[in-house]
Amino acid sequence: MVKANGFTESFSFDIASAMSRRDGIRKRKPPFLRRRAMNALLMAMCFYYDPLSNKVLRSLRECGLATKSLSGEVSITRAIRALESLEKDFEFVACSSDRYLTAEIFFTPKLFEFLGVFPLSLSEARLKCLAAKNSCRESADE
Numbered sequence: 001m002v003k004a005n006g007f008t009e010s011f012s013f014d015i016a017s018a019m020s021r022r023d024g025i026r027k028r029k030p031p032f033l034r035r036r037a038m039n040a041l042l043m044a045m046c047f048y049y050d051p052l053s054n055k056v057l058r059s060l061r062e063c064g065l066a067t068k069s070l071s072g073e074v075s076i077t078r079a080i081r082a083l084e085s086l087e088k089d090f091e092f093v094a095c096s097s098d099r100y101l102t103a104e105i106f107f108t109p110k111l112f113e114f115l116g117v118f119p120l121s122l123s124e125a126r127l128k129c130l131a132a133k134n135s136c137r138e139s140a141d142e
Contacts, residue, residue: 001043001046001047003115003116003117004039004042004043004046004115005039005043006039007039007042007114007115008030008035008036008038008039008042009035009039012114012115012116013035013114014029015114016090016092016114017029017030017090020089020090025088025089026089030085030089034081034082034085037065037078037079037081037082038082038085038086040064040065040082041063041064041065041079041082041083041086042086042092044058044063044064044065045063045093045105045107048062048063049107050129051122051125051126051129052126052129052130052133054106054107055104055105055106056104056105056106056107059101059102060076060079060080060083060100060101060103060105061074061076061079061101063079065078065079065082066079076100076101079100080100083095083100083105084100090110091108091110092107092108092110092111092114093105093106093107093108093111094106094107094108
């Protein structure tokens with residue numbers, strides 16, 4: 001989560017934006033408010049990320065970018081646009097379907113590369129999570 005904080009204002013994100021422009025996916029860097037939403041969404045997704053399944057354990061509605069209108073309606077269009085940009089423009093995440101409300105969100109190796117998370121530290125996190133899960137299972141059996 002620490003590495004994701006401020007990611008959209010970092011040099012790594014500028015490189016990712018330049019690569020996206022080079023490939024013809026985007027014409028320019030995303031606007032400031034979209035980058036802020038992408039950063040907030042990345043932080044929330046990192047918080048709810050499960051390294052064993054490589055999946056975000058919460059839905060898009062629970063990641064904190066939902067807005068409430070005066071009439072009481074909840075809207076997650078800001079979160080959907082940020083997620084679409086992360087998926088289609090930068091290929092940092094992969095979603096299981098086009099219905100973003102119910103889609104499962106997975107992190108791609110490209111995201112970890114741009115965040116500066118090494119594969120060794122990611123595999124160590126997976127082993128640590130697996131050991132914690134096994135110890136919980138063993139204590140429940142006793």
